[in-house]
Amino acid sequence: MTTQTIAKGKAAVQTREASAPTAAASSEVAVKPINRREFLYYIWGASIAVFLAQTTGAIIWFALPRFREGEYGGIFVVDPATVPAVGASPVANPTGKYWLSHTPNGLVALNMVCTHLGCLFKWVEVNRRFECPCHGSKFGEDGRYIEGPAPRNLDRFAVRVTTPTGVIESDANGSPVKIDGAVRIEINTGKKIKGASIGQA
Ligand code: FES
Incomplete structure (x- = not known):
């Protein structure tokens, strides 16, 4: 084995060691719990969705006829x-x-x-x-x-x-x-x- 080959092997090992923390870090990001800002963002989004659903329901309710049979208007x-x-x-x-x-x-x-x-x-x-x-x-x-x-x-x-x-x-x-x-x-x-x-x- 030549000196040049040994040097290449060392370099490869160093490269793997250097990349190992990066992979670990990316797996940490994937399971990272949401922070306070994200939580508030989701709450805000859910509130908007509920508000829109309620508004749409109210519009439909007002648009539908509300007269019963036998009542004027019905x-x-x-x-x-x-x-x-x-x-x-x-x-x-x-x-x-x-x-x-x-x-x-x-x-x-x-x-x-x-x-x-x-x-x-x-x-x-x-x-x-x-x-x-x-x-x-x-x-x-x-x-x-x-x-x-x-x-x-x-x-x-x-x-x-x-x-x-x-x-x-x-x-x-x-x-x-x-x-x-x-x-x-x-x-x-x-x-x-x-x-x-x-x-x-
Ligand atoms: S003719 Fe009927 S309201 Fe005038």
């Missing part, structure tokens, strides 16, 4: 047997704030509030129309404007009719819905459909 279930016959006088539901009117074209639920300045109109049987006592606006049985200062037809609530063959719902105009064979009728007082302005009806 769904009113109507027994099909109690719906007035076609052409019969409309029936008022004061709790739901609507008139149920069965026209030859189908069923409509009319908002009880006049589209002029908000008075409560009445059905006048002798004239077969709705008349407002405040300023004299008049509307047909389906809520169409006839005369007076009101600027538009009566507003309607969405109607949903369930039959053995399917479901029929009000269109965007709140057009009358046929109820032949209905097993369930729902009036959604949370979904008001604005009456068409005069000249657009």
Whole structure:
């Protein structure tokens, strides 16, 4: 073995000895417990996450309808047997704030509030129309404007009719819905459909 070879061997041993503490140090870093700053950082992150979750939950809760069935703003279930016959006088539901009117074209639920300045109109049987006592606006049985200062037809609530063959719902105009064979009728007082302005009806 030459002197040069011995020198190389010594150098290799020294290199291994020098690198051994580095490996030990890196394994120490891997298992090192979190320090106070890191702990506070994680707590802060968790607090932000909880805050965001609570905020999101609150937004969703407020966005969801909070009206119960049978409350104004919610769904009113109507027994099909109690719906007035076609052409019969409309029936008022004061709790739901609507008139149920069965026209030859189908069923409509009319908002009880006049589209002029908000008075409560009445059905006048002798004239077969709705008349407002405040300023004299008049509307047909389906809520169409006839005369007076009101600027538009009566507003309607969405109607949903369930039959053995399917479901029929009000269109965007709140057009009358046929109820032949209905097993369930729902009036959604949370979904008001604005009456068409005069000249657009
Ligand atoms: S509030 Fe009905 S006509 Fe004025």
